[in-house]
Amino acid sequence: MSHEIPLSKPDITQLEIDAVVQTMMSDRLSIGPVQEQFEHLVAARTERDHAIACSSGTAGLHMALLALGIGPGDEVITTPFSFIASSNAILYVGAKPVFVDICPRSLNMDPDRIEAAITPRTKAILAVETFGNPEYMDVYEQIAARHEMPMIEDCCEALGCTLKGRPCGSFGRVGVFGFYPNKQITTGEGGMIVTSDRRLADMCRSLRSQGRPVPGGLVSGPSSPASVGGLDAPPPTLSTGSWLLHERLGYNYRLSEIHAAIGVGQMKRLDEIVAKRQAVARMYMNKLMDSPDLMLPTIRSDATMSWFVFVLRLATSYTREERDRIIAGLRRHEVGAADYFPCIHLQPFYRQMFGYKPGDFPIAESVSQRTIAVPFYNSMTQRDVDFVSQTLGLMLSRENLSRG
Numbered sequence: 001m002s003h004e005i006p007l008s009k010p011d012i013t014q015l016e017i018d019a020v021v022q023t024m025m026s027d028r029l030s031i032g033p034v035q036e037q038f039e040h041l042v043a044a045r046t047e048r049d050h051a052i053a054c055s056s057g058t059a060g061l062h063m064a065l066l067a068l069g070i071g072p073g074d075e076v077i078t079t080p081f082s083f084i085a086s087s088n089a090i091l092y093v094g095a096k097p098v099f100v101d102i103c104p105r106s107l108n109m110d111p112d113r114i115e116a117a118i119t120p121r122t123k124a125i126l127a128v129e130t131f132g133n134p135e136y137m138d139v140y141e142q143i144a145a146r147h148e149m150p151m152i153e154d155c156c157e158a159l160g161c162t163l164k165g166r167p168c169g170s171f172g173r174v175g176v177f178g179f180y181p182n183k184q185i186t187t188g189e190g191g192m193i194v195t196s197d198r199r200l201a202d203m204c205r206s207l208r209s210q211g212r213p214v215p216g217g218l219v220s221g222p223s224s225p226a227s228v229g230g231l232d233a234p235p236p237t238l239s240t241g242s243w244l245l246h247e248r249l250g251y252n253y254r255l256s257e258i259h260a261a262i263g264v265g266q267m268k269r270l271d272e273i274v275a276k277r278q279a280v281a282r283m284y285m286n287k288l289m290d291s292p293d294l295m296l297p298t299i300r301s302d303a304t305m306s307w308f309v310f311v312l313r314l315a316t317s318y319t320r321e322e323r324d325r326i327i328a329g330l331r332r333h334e335v336g337a338a339d340y341f342p343c344i345h346l347q348p349f350y351r352q353m354f355g356y357k358p359g360d361f362p363i364a365e366s367v368s369q370r371t372i373a374v375p376f377y378n379s380m381t382q383r384d385v386d387f388v389s390q391t392l393g394l395m396l397s398r399e400n401l402s403r404g
């Protein structure tokens, strides 16, 4: 049996298992009350009027951009230092991602560089809480408002964190969460759009389910997500509300009731989950803060973190090759490690499409080549953290020795 300490691990309890079993024994496996309950829990937590569950965070970002009417010829300002999905969603709608280099401390877009990137084609700012750090979300919101354009908050890495008392997911016009197994909470696969814009919410509900009309129609009328199409036989004519009436090009981006059941259980445990993650982060901080070779995450005093991952940065004297050797060494010692994130603009197809090259976003590139994500999950013990820290220390001393 392997004693590997993995990079991440979901935290599933009997609560989630029972909820899934109960849902599976019901006759409703999609578009039902459990999804609605999951939506209400996330809406409440993010202080938004509407939440729309969907099949992934990526699908949620795609629908948010479509619902905002962003398309070919438009530009969207975003970060090059993120998981690729935040930028790919902009490509899905035919718009162009315009990257803004990051602030080296928070690792989020540098607010002072945003206005220089705005052109007459700019239609939105898509901001990412990289590694779950909410810094500047309020500033991006103000910049977007000043330029009369929407801000989209890609909060896929940030569920449960706050800035100045505001929950993440509450910034900008619309926020999007993802529930892949390495996120703060998981549904296996899944996502959630949150907004207080009724029209946008209705549009996302329609896009999620093959462009079907939302009961009451867009803009006006009461919204009843549970009745957007059902398992009932469709009525004989194409009346509003018909299962086979498609008002626009839509998608199947729905979340099943089974997945939603996991989400309900996880949301009920969110405070407990966040507390566990904060405790593990503290263990790492205490263990590693004195190392001169490492830079630890810094969080503003007016922010709270729910900790998506724990990403260390090597001191600036380290090269990419040394970082990669350290990651390989950790893995050889059965310690999970990863290079979160390679810059998006340097991914092969972005270079090909837009002609990006090394040096285009120097701060993101400099940070990116020195980061190491170390194992981080709720059930990590002090022993696990000690073992990871000792193994990392060993790898660092090997690099220092080989430098002479």
Ligand SMILES: *Cc1c(COP(=O)(O)O)cnc(C)c1O
Pocket (backbone or CB within 6 Å): 055, 056, 057, 058, 059, 082, 083, 085, 086, 128, 154, 156, 157, 177, 178, 179, 180, 190, 191
């Ligand atoms: C995880 C993630 C996504 C995508 O979420 P999925 O549910 O995996 O599609 C989007 N943006 C960021 C920043 C993410 O970390």
